[in-house]
Amino acid sequence: MPLPAGRRPPRSLYLHIPFCHRRCFYCDFPVVPLGDQADGSRSQSIADYLHWLLRDLAAAPAGPPLSTVYIGGGTPSMLSPDQLAQLLAAVRRHWGLAPGAELTLEMDPASFDRQR
Numbered sequence: 362m363p364l365p366a367g368r369r370p371p372r373s374l375y376l377h378i379p380f381c382h383r384r385c386f387y388c389d390f391p392v393v394p395l396g397d398q399a400d401g402s403r404s405q406s407i408a409d410y411l412h413w414l415l416r417d418l419a420a421a422p423a424g425p426p427l428s429t430v431y432i433g434g435g436t437p438s439m440l441s442p443d444q445l446a447q448l449l450a451a452v453r454r455h456w457g458l459a460p461g462a463e464l465t466l467e468m469d470p471a472s473f474d475r476q477r
Contacts, residue, residue, distance in 0.1 A: 369425060371428035371429065371459070372424060372425055372426070372427050372428055372456070372459075373427065373428060373429040373430070373431070374427050374429070374430045374431070374452065374456070375431045375432075375433060376414065376430070376431070376432045376433070376437075376448065376452075377391075377433060377434060377435070378410075378432060378433070378434040378435045378436070378437040378439070378440060379391055379392050379393050379410070379434055379435040380392065380393050380394075380395050380404070380406065380407055380410070380434065380435045380436060380439050381393070381394055381395070381434060381435045381436040381439070381469075382394065382395065382396060382397050382436065382439070382469070383396070383397075390434070390435070392434065392435045393406065393435070395407075395439075402441040402443075402444075404439075407439065407440065407444070408444075411440070411444055411447070411448065414448070415447070415448070415451050418451050418452065418455055419451070419455065421455065423455060423456060424456060425456075425459075426456055426457035426458055426459040426462070427452065427456050427457070427458055427459060427462060428459045428462055428463070429462065429463045429464075429465070430449075430452055430458070430462065430463070430464050430465070431465045432448070432464075432465065432466045432467065433465075433467045434467055435467075436467065436468065436469045437466050437467050437468065438466060438467070438468035438469055439469075445466075449464070
């Protein structure tokens, strides 16, 4: 079905955070298991990946605001609250969010708290 005149299709963004504590038996996704002691604030692998991801986002073509942002993985809730805030700030700065935009974060309840 064609969109009404002057209406653009919704824009979406998927961000892959490939880190997890261990690979689940059912997982076919590209992940990097870091063990039980790793989290965003203590993992150099996560810090390095986030650095390059933010750089890639800044180099991506700008466009209309996003209607949906999906952060999947791995276990994106392994990122620290500051790292998640930094990532979302970069998305808002580069594209912006449409009114009523949907933000989704895959998580492991064991690595999620009120700050995230």
